[in-house]
Amino acid sequence: MTSAAKTVRVSAETLSxxxxxxxxxxxxxxxxxxxxxxxLIEADLRGIDSHGIAMLPLYDEFRRDGRLVFRPEIRVVRxxxxxxxxxxxxxxxxxxxxxxxxxxxxxxxxxxxxVVAVRNSNHYGAAGVxxxxxxxxxxxxxxxxxxxxxxxxxxxxxEPMFGTNPIAFAAPTRRNRxxxxxxxxxxxxxxxxxxxxxxxxxxxxxxxxDEDGGPLTDPARALALRLLTPLGxxxxxxxxxxxxxxxxxxxxxxxxxxxxxxxxxxxxxGPSRPTPNADNRFDVGHFFAAIDPAAFREPGEFEADMDxxxxxxxxxRPADPAQPVxxxxxxEYAAIAERREKGIPVPVPLVDSLRTLAEGAGxxxxxx
Amino acid sequence: MTSAAKTVRVSAETLSxxxxxxxxxxxxxxxxxxxxxxxLIEADLRGIDSHGIAMLPLYDEFRRDGRLVFRPEIRVVRxxxxxxxxxxxxxxxxxxxxxxxxxxxxxxxxxxxxVVAVRNSNHYGAAGVxxxxxxxxxxxxxxxxxxxxxxxxxxxxxEPMFGTNPIAFAAPTRRNRxxxxxxxxxxxxxxxxxxxxxxxxxxxxxxxxDEDGGPLTDPARALALRLLTPLGxxxxxxxxxxxxxxxxxxxxxxxxxxxxxxxxxxxxxGPSRPTPNADNRFDVGHFFAAIDPAAFREPGEFEADMDxxxxxxxxxRPADPAQPVxxxxxxEYAAIAERREKGIPVPVPLVDSLRTLAEGAGxxxxxx
Numbered sequence: 001m002t003s004a005a006k007t008v009r010v011s012a013e014t015l016s017x018x019x020x021x022x023x024x025x026x027x028x029x030x031x032x033x034x035x036x037x038x039x040l041i042e043a044d045l046r047g048i049d050s051h052g053i054a055m056l057p058l059y060d061e062f063r064r065d066g067r068l069v070f071r072p073e074i075r076v077v078r079x080x081x082x083x084x085x086x087x088x089x090x091x092x093x094x095x096x097x098x099x100x101x102x103x104x105x106x107x108x109x110x111x112x113x114x115v116v117a118v119r120n121s122n123h124y125g126a127a128g129v130x131x132x133x134x135x136x137x138x139x140x141x142x143x144x145x146x147x148x149x150x151x152x153x154x155x156x157x158x159e160p161m162f163g164t165n166p167i168a169f170a171a172p173t174r175r176n177r178x179x180x181x182x183x184x185x186x187x188x189x190x191x192x193x194x195x196x197x198x199x200x201x202x203x204x205x206x207x208x209x210d211e212d213g214g215p216l217t218d219p220a221r222a223l224a225l226r227l228l229t230p231l232g233x234x235x236x237x238x239x240x241x242x243x244x245x246x247x248x249x250x251x252x253x254x255x256x257x258x259x260x261x262x263x264x265x266x267x268x269x270g271p272s273r274p275t276p277n278a279d280n281r282f283d284v285g286h287f288f289a290a291i292d293p294a295a296f297r298e299p300g301e302f303e304a305d306m307d308x309x310x311x312x313x314x315x316x317r318p319a320d321p322a323q324p325v326x327x328x329x330x331x332e333y334a335a336i337a338e339r340r341e342k343g344i345p346v347p348v349p350l351v352d353s354l355r356t357l358a359e360g361a362g363x364x365x366x367x368x
Numbered sequence: 369m370t371s372a373a374k375t376v377r378v379s380a381e382t383l384s385x386x387x388x389x390x391x392x393x394x395x396x397x398x399x400x401x402x403x404x405x406x407x408l409i410e411a412d413l414r415g416i417d418s419h420g421i422a423m424l425p426l427y428d429e430f431r432r433d434g435r436l437v438f439r440p441e442i443r444v445v446r447x448x449x450x451x452x453x454x455x456x457x458x459x460x461x462x463x464x465x466x467x468x469x470x471x472x473x474x475x476x477x478x479x480x481x482x483v484v485a486v487r488n489s490n491h492y493g494a495a496g497v498x499x500x501x502x503x504x505x506x507x508x509x510x511x512x513x514x515x516x517x518x519x520x521x522x523x524x525x526x527e528p529m530f531g532t533n534p535i536a537f538a539a540p541t542r543r544n545r546x547x548x549x550x551x552x553x554x555x556x557x558x559x560x561x562x563x564x565x566x567x568x569x570x571x572x573x574x575x576x577x578d579e580d581g582g583p584l585t586d587p588a589r590a591l592a593l594r595l596l597t598p599l600g601x602x603x604x605x606x607x608x609x610x611x612x613x614x615x616x617x618x619x620x621x622x623x624x625x626x627x628x629x630x631x632x633x634x635x636x637x638g639p640s641r642p643t644p645n646a647d648n649r650f651d652v653g654h655f656f657a658a659i660d661p662a663a664f665r666e667p668g669e670f671e672a673d674m675d676x677x678x679x680x681x682x683x684x685r686p687a688d689p690a691q692p693v694x695x696x697x698x699x700e701y702a703a704i705a706e707r708r709e710k711g712i713p714v715p716v717p718l719v720d721s722l723r724t725l726a727e728g729a730g731x732x733x734x735x736x
Contacts, residue, residue: 078663078664080479080480080663081449081479081480082450082479082480082481083479083480083481083660083663083664085664085665111448111449111450111451111479112448112449112450112451112483113450113451113481113482113483113657114481115480115481115659115663117664140619140620140624153684154681154684154693155693155694156684156686156687156688156691156692156693156694157684157685157686157687157693158684158685158686158687159684159685161680161681161684167613169612169616169619171619171623179615179619181612181613181615181616183606183609183612183613187600187605187606188605188606204604204605206605207605209687212687213686213687213688214687231599231600231606231609231610232555232599232600232601232605232606233600233601233605233606236572237555237556237572237574237575237600237601237605238551238555238556238599238600238601240551240694240696241551241599242599243696244537244549244551244696245535245549245551245613247547247549247677247681247695247696248537248549250677251508251537251539251547251674251677252508255539255670255673255674255677256508256659256661256664256665256670257664257665258664258665258669258670258673261673261676261677263677263680263681264673264676264677264680289481289657291483291624292451293624295446295448295451295483296446296451296453296485296624296625296626297453297624297625297626301626302623302624302626305623305626305629305632306619306623308629308632309615309618309619309623309629309631309632312529312631312632313522313529313615313631316521316522316524316525316526316527316529317525317526317527318524318525318526318581319524319525319526319577319580319581319582320524320581323524324524325522325523325524325525326523326524326608327615328608328611328612328615
């Protein structure tokens with residue numbers, strides 16, 4: 001990681017064939033493999049490389065550890081008119097999350113609002129793809145997930161208690177592409193530390209802390225420790241707000257569906273429940289809410305106001321005329337356009353990893 | 369504002385009598401005056417002084433301008449099983465927001481989730497009091513409001529496009545008091561600039577910008593310009609996330625109910641709707657969502673996990689043993705305990721203002 005890895009450009013279609021073949025060879029059924037592949041490639045198309053196909057080697061590691069099953073029993077545990085709880089059966093989150101999203105869409109279209117939560121799951125990829133799906137169906141979407149590996153250190157703390165707990169929100173439009181916010185509740189993403197290390201530069205004060213809770217700017221140590229600040233960076237700049245948002249996502253995504261809350265993972269705690277995770281399972285949870293603007297306004301009014309507001313925001317007087325003000329989703333849409341045309345850039349080491357995974361699983365290797 | 373104002377301690381009960389008398393003298397009916405007073409005093413008890421009785425002089429200004437009515441027609445515009453839209457009739461937000469909150473509670477208890485939005489409103493006080501009300505009723509609560517006066521400058525921008533658009537979230541517990549997050553989506557609150565000015569100190573870089581979008585640390589200029597950064601403070605420290613959250617709250621609170629979106633206030637825009645606010649009305653909007661954990665988990669399980677998680681967070685190894693890690697709501701609960709015992713500290717200039725307001729309205733003055 002001390003020099004930028006060379007990349008090759010691969011079309012989304014070819015990459016999809018490769019990913020789907022590996023997932024199928026790992027035992028995933030055809031429809032879950034197709035849908036999981038779609039969600040992974042959507043992340044790559046958006047430029048969210050850390051949440052797309054680059055996850056496959058880690059999924060393989062979990063698979064070989066026996067902690068991630070590829071033919072899970074996915075089921076609806078509870079269902080009512082506007083709520084539902086799914087159990088993902090210990091498999092990857094993409095497919096059950098897509099089912100949960102589509103169920104939230106259907107219920108919200110019927111009743112105006114719906115909440116569907118998922119427990120006993122694993123990584124669900126990029127949060128934004130689920131809420132964009134809701135927005136493209138004409139609904140406001142809100143989603144979040146907890147993350148099994150702690151990274152965010154609460155304000156005043158010196159140890160991590162939450163994963164990077166993303167919050168994603170989308171709203172439908174007419175002239176514009178949907179508004180799509182997809183953000184970790186940490187100040188910076190892990191990928192940015194890797195970039196700084198590659199370029200031999202320190203990271204800004206406020207991204208990470210050391211074991212004593214003090215500021216840390218060395219990217220190598222920061223990557224080794226993985227102690228991230230909540231959005232805000234320091235108490236002075238409002239990190240208690242980012243910490244509060246991370247907790248909000250933990251409550252909605254993990255405590256609401258009854259997944260393992262990360263602050264309680266591997267910790268002894270009160271008499272109300274036994275110490276969880278004795279079997280080293282992940283049991284990650286996700287949250288999906290959908291709201292139909294048509295329950296509140298005349299058809300088209302919401303979308304027209306969205307378009308006007310997005311236009312007004314892009315027309316904000318800029319600090320630097322060369323850098324116009326953007327709206328959430330704009331960088332991702334630009335990446336999609338570029339990558340649809342030129343292909344998705346895949347680092348050569350990742351191509352090699354995918355070859356190894358394909359060969360190991362007995363799947364065809366189609367990226368040659 | 370160059371020296372700390374002296375304060376007197378007044379009991380919540382006495383202060384309530386004073387506020388209710390003034391509101392009634394301004395024409396508010398008995399029940400709205402009682403409820404509005406409750407919400408205002410709740411803010412003061414929590415230490416959110418900027419959103420409690422200190423607002424009365426500004427309300428009076430709006431009242432005398434004819435822009436804030438004290439006997440509004442408050443009505444339900446649309447209602448279905450799990451959604452509703454209220455019109456606040458151009459009055460203060462506290463009373464219609466309480467009605468909307470209670471309606472969201474009732475609907476969510478019946479169906480599992482509900483969303484109620486309010487348009488044509490004004491300031492609703494401290495966002496946290498509405499979600500705490502939901503949590504005390506056993507529900508997860510989410511609320512937000514837009515703010516008519518722009519303050520938050522989008523990332524890369526040099527002019528304000530959103531108010532301080534707060535997000536509030538609460539969750540019920542059993543042993544603990546509810547988790548209650550209540551945060552502006554700006555980095556710092558206006559009150560903190562006033563404190564810095566009083567103490568003759570610069571504000572940290574990252575709280576405010578100047579007319580060119582550059583960093584500004586002079587509290588006097590910052591207060592005059594009111595150009596606040598979104599949470600994150602700078603692009604490097606994630607201000608695009610705070611900007612995205614401010615936009616999310618604008619969409620849920622203003623665009624969903626059809627209030628005036630602040631980015632569109634007093635701006636020419638597209639053909640889809642006329643330039644709003646021609647009559648200088650506020651038309652602020654609010655958002656209230658409630659989720660019943662009982663729709664997802666067995667009775668008591670959610671609350672037990674909340675208690676365990678809150679205990680675990682408070683037990684986070686601290687960076688400084690003298691400053692333990694807190695959970696959202698802790699500072700406000702400490703303020704409530706202290707102020708219930710010793711009274712609410714009211715700056716002497718505010719006592720004088722309240723006397724003037726009472727006398728001007730023909731209401732008794734009971735703080736003497």
